[in-house]
Amino acid sequence: MRHSPDPVESSPDSDAPPREVRDGAPFARSLPWLLLIGGVVGLVASFVLTVEKFALAADANYIPSCSFDSVLDCGAVMATAQASVFGFPNSLLGIAGFAMVVATGAGLLAGARFARWYWLGVQVGVTAAVVFVHWLIAQSLFVIGSLCPYCMVVWLVTVPIFWYVTLRNLHHGVFSPPVRAEVVSAAGNHLLPVVVWVVTVAALVAYLFYL
DSSP states (O other): OOOOOOHHHHOTTOSSOOGGGOSOOTTTTHHHHHHHHHHHHHHHHHHHHHHHHHHHHHOTTOOOTTBOSSSBBHHHHHTSGGGGTTSSOHHHHHHHHHHHHHHHHHHHHTTOOOOHHHHHHHHHHHHHHHHHHHHHHHHIIIIIOOBOHHHHHHHHHHHHHHHHHHHHHHHTTSSSSOOOHHHHTTTTOTTHHHHHHHHHHHHHHIIIIIO
């Protein structure tokens, strides 16, 4: 009897990887939760930043809730041109972007299977976000000389979202031949790059502002 190929395994748009790479990626089950929870955290931080920005625009004497001292001073950051790169508050981009992240995470948890083009779009979005975030980090640390706590929350969730979406897309062959799970997860140390990034940024903050 003629064998019919498994339509799930043969479809490049399927969320399930081909048989040869179906080896239990350790990040597969956690990704939907990361997108949902990280997206919600980023969305709330972006929303609060937007509210604070509008309040400061309406009253020059307003002190944002995230302004604590000369270092942790949202007001000083919000007053700069870097806070409105495209002519409107950067936080509006965060609201739109994190809303999509939340929707993706919720969809995955509900059993949705997104097409390859959708994951390509997600990859473009999170890559643009992580590049923009690192530009803002450099501006805050080396140009503005002040830190915005809510912005730092956005930094903290953007990087792992980018990292794990990229690992997922490598594993599922979204923009290249599928890569085995143990390769894209660096033999189980997939969390290490995120930890190194957090420690590096924290060390820079401590060195530049507190030492």
